[in-house]
Ligand SMILES: Cc1cc2nc3c(=O)[nH]c(=O)nc-3n(C[C@H](O)[C@H](O)[C@H](O)COP(=O)(O)OP(=O)(O)OC[C@H]3O[C@@H](n4cnc5c(N)ncnc54)[C@H](O)[C@@H]3O)c2cc1C
Ligand code: FES
């Protein structure tokens with residue numbers, strides 16, 4: 001690991017100030033992505049600004065949505081009675097990220113800021129039509145993701161919280177990579193009064209995306225039978241050592257069927 | 265260099281360390297506590313698991329500086345004098361280890377798992393140890409050890 005400077009910010013203003021005064025600073029949340037990246041010398045920030053003392057860990061009921069603070073850890077979401085009642089699919093998602101030690105550290109804000117193409121929370125944010133709140137603005141999910149590992153966030157923009165609307169029912173099903181537990185394909189299906197939204201992670205060359213064909217099929221008939229074999233095209237899907245684009249296309253159909261059957 | 269003060273296995277320690285010191289390097293190199301192992305570079309193997317404020321974490325993936333004021337327990341800190349922790353005793357009696365490289369992490373991970381839920385099914389134990397990789401045992405006797413320890417720990 002290259003040498004760097006560590007700063008624990010007292011609050012958000014302090015964190016932004018520390019980042020601005022560094023040449024190439026990085027916010028540090030759970031560190032479950034950032035620290036391994038630093039260990040492999042894939043990044044060389046001159047300053048790490050720890051957000052853990054900024055008071056960003058919270059889960060609140062906002063009526064039609066739940067609001068989760070950026071520093072809320074996966075274990076806290078997985079064990080929250082409020083989340084379990086409002087969006088059980090989210091409890092399930094959080095409880096299956098990585099392993100227990102990753103869940104004891106990793107945060108929802110870190111996951112969304114990082115936008116790994118195989119991460120789970122991006123699928124939830126997009127399928128639920130959520131909003132990302134920063135110190136300066138609120139960004140709708142549709143405008144937030146900007147391709148693999150890219151988001152609408154500016155360098156010194158901190159995610160405070162995310163709001164996730166409560167669906168009528170929803171489910172997240174992933175086909176985990178057997179080594180890392182990241183999604184080889186993960187599908188989040190959410191049914192709202194005004195329609196069904198389907199978001200796919202782990203598969204797209206540009207990261208998470210909405211599967212509009214599958215949404216149309218499920219809007220006509222909300223049943224696993226509505227998803228026919230061959231409905232998903234492999235255009236724009238990743239091919240790598242884990243799976244070909246064709247196999248990923250097949251998995252998207254199958255994970256969607258399973259998610260529809262699992263919807264609660 | 266920041267000064268880091270923490271409690272390690274019950275003792276207060278204060279050290280000046282470079283900002284980029286990982287907790288596992290702090291434990292192994294600064295403190296000489298080599299029971300905590302490093303098995304991978306990718307945060308996946310769990311050989312380095314310790315407890316921080318009672319929760320299991322991967323000490324290879326956190327800076328010591330992040331833990332100023334924390335209470336850290338390593339594999340060296342769980343026995344009661346000469347009396348092994350029930351989890352250690354169960355691994356010993358059920359042949360839950362072969363080379364022993366993964367064992368400190370397995371034991372620390374399993375202790376938290378059992379402390380949270382003493383009535384674990386075999387499946388829950390296997391899922392609960394997803395963050396620990398063992399290349400020797402095939403996991404069978406590890407699961408048996410954890411089941412045995414859960415009984416000893418009051419399950
Ligand atoms: C073994 C292993 C298995 C995993 N498996 C999965 C899995 O199955 N599914 C899954 O989704 N993820 C998985 N992850 C990733 C894990 O969920 C990470 O916790 C997450 O991606 C990053 O969150 P973090 O809090 O650790 O962020 P960090 O690593 O601290 O930060 C990640 C990035 O986000 C930025 N950042 C962090 N917080 C903020 C904020 N509030 N505002 C702005 N920028 C911010 C940082 O600057 C950094 O660039 C796994 C990780 C490991 C090590
Ligand atoms: S050494 Fe920490 S997870 Fe492998």
Ligand code: FES
Pocket residue numbers: 360361362363364365366367397398399400401
């Ligand atoms: S006993 Fe050898 S790695 Fe587990």
